[in-house]
Amino acid sequence: xxxxxxxxxxxxxxxxxxxxxxxxxxxxxxxxxxxxxxxxxxxxxxxxxxxxxxxxxxxxxxxxxxxxxxxxxx
Amino acid sequence: xxxxxxxxxxxxxxxxxxxxxxxxxxxxxxxxxxxxxxxxxxxxxxxxxxxxxxxxxxxxxxxxxxxxxxxxxxxxxxxxxxxxxxxxxxxxxxxxxxxxxxxxxxxxxxxxxxxxxxxxxxxxxxxxxxxxxxxxxxxxxxxxxxxxxxxxxxxxxxxxxxxxxxxxxxxxxxxxxxxxxxxxxxxxxxxxxxxxxxxxxxxxxxxxxxxxxxxx
Numbered sequence: 001x002x003x004x005x006x007x008x009x010x011x012x013x014x015x016x017x018x019x020x021x022x023x024x025x026x027x028x029x030x031x032x033x034x035x036x037x038x039x040x041x042x043x044x045x046x047x048x049x050x051x052x053x054x055x056x057x058x059x060x061x062x063x064x065x066x067x068x069x070x071x072x073x074x
Numbered sequence: 075x076x077x078x079x080x081x082x083x084x085x086x087x088x089x090x091x092x093x094x095x096x097x098x099x100x101x102x103x104x105x106x107x108x109x110x111x112x113x114x115x116x117x118x119x120x121x122x123x124x125x126x127x128x129x130x131x132x133x134x135x136x137x138x139x140x141x142x143x144x145x146x147x148x149x150x151x152x153x154x155x156x157x158x159x160x161x162x163x164x165x166x167x168x169x170x171x172x173x174x175x176x177x178x179x180x181x182x183x184x185x186x187x188x189x190x191x192x193x194x195x196x197x198x199x200x201x202x203x204x205x206x207x208x209x210x211x212x213x214x215x216x217x218x219x220x221x222x223x224x225x226x227x228x229x230x231x232x233x234x235x236x237x238x239x240x241x242x243x244x245x246x247x248x249x250x251x252x253x254x255x256x257x258x259x260x261x262x263x264x265x266x267x268x269x270x271x272x273x274x275x276x277x278x279x280x281x282x283x284x285x286x287x288x289x290x
Contacts, residue, residue: 009117010142017149024156031163038170043228044266044289047174054167064160071150 013074020067027060034060116142181284187222188212188280198236200225203271203282210271211236211243212280213254220280222271223257229264243268257288266290 008016038053119140121130138144187201187210196216203210209225213236223243225233232247236254243252250262257268272284 009114010140010146011116014142014146014149017146017153021149021153021156024153024160028156028160028163031160035163035166038167040265041289042170042174043287045287046289050167050171050174054164054171057164057167061157061160061164064157068153068157071153 008074016074017071020071023067024064027064031057031060116140119143182282184274184281184283186279187282190275190278190280193280196238198238201282204285209233210282212271212273213238215254219255220273220275221255221257222273222282223252223268224271224285226268227264228259228266228268229262234268 034053034057038049041047041049119127119138121127121134122139127134136147138147182204185203187203188199193199193212193214195214195218198211198213201210201212201222202208211223211225211234213221213223215221215238223234227234227245227247227250229245229248229250232245232250234243234245234250234252237244238254241254242260243254243257245251245262245264248263250264251260252258252264252268253260257270259265259267267288267290269288270286271282272286274281274283
């Protein structure tokens with residue numbers, strides 16, 4: 001049913017890359033916060049957050065990888 | 075193949091009034107997307123050797139000669155570095171997790187650190203515990219109470235200095251202040267209290283027996 005997909009123009013690809021960059025920056029800032037908060041908690045003898053924070057950070061990383069893969073397929 | 079129903083199902087539906095074999099090829103009978111639109115000159119790259127881009131070496135795609143393509147490549151590479159940083163953050167989290175699996179941080183040996191007779195009331199001395207590079211403070215207040223703390227400021231690990239007459243431990247690097255009697259952070263940037271060194275006194279000898287880290 002769908003019409004053949006035209007390749008994106010350079011202007012469109014640049015718009016896509018800006019959108020992806022916004023998401024990536026957000027994810028990296030979240031990861032930075034996670035790392036500092038986890039380090040602070042761990043140094044303060046609170047180890048309960050260590051593994052959940054690792055999982056959340058890994059999820060952010062996988063999401064970043066997916067976005068980068070999308071960018072390279074374009 | 076050309077009946078309106080199959081055209082509709084295949085997404086090639088056109089106005090049935092012009093969809094007849096007699097009008098095939100006339101204006102209005104071509105389905106949408108049949109002809110490629112003319113490419114914008116901004117979207118066309120001409121390599122210096124005039125060969126098509128598909129035949130160009132890979133490096134030419136990473137070192138674009140057109141400004142719009144170079145913009146795209148530069149931002150895509152920035153995205154790649156962001157993902158690299160993201161991976162580094164995961165490695166940091168994994169390092170913390172691995173350290174938390176390691177040997178118990180709170181089990182330490184009993185070590186003699188001072189002689190009580192050598193420590194006059196209202197004075198302080200330094201010792202290393204639990205490792206040789208872990209500098210600590212042993213304080214004997216004027217009323218004879220023994221206190222011991224790690225000397226590393228919980229902000230950025232500068233050495234704190236006891237000011238017994240003011241009842242504080244002072245970090246000169248960023249003006250962090252801890253309460254002398256409890257080790258709690260009471261002013262400045264330190265986020266946590268100083269770790270307490272647990273003591274035992276046996277006769278004239280003072281022993282360090284453990285480290286108690288506190289969140290608040």
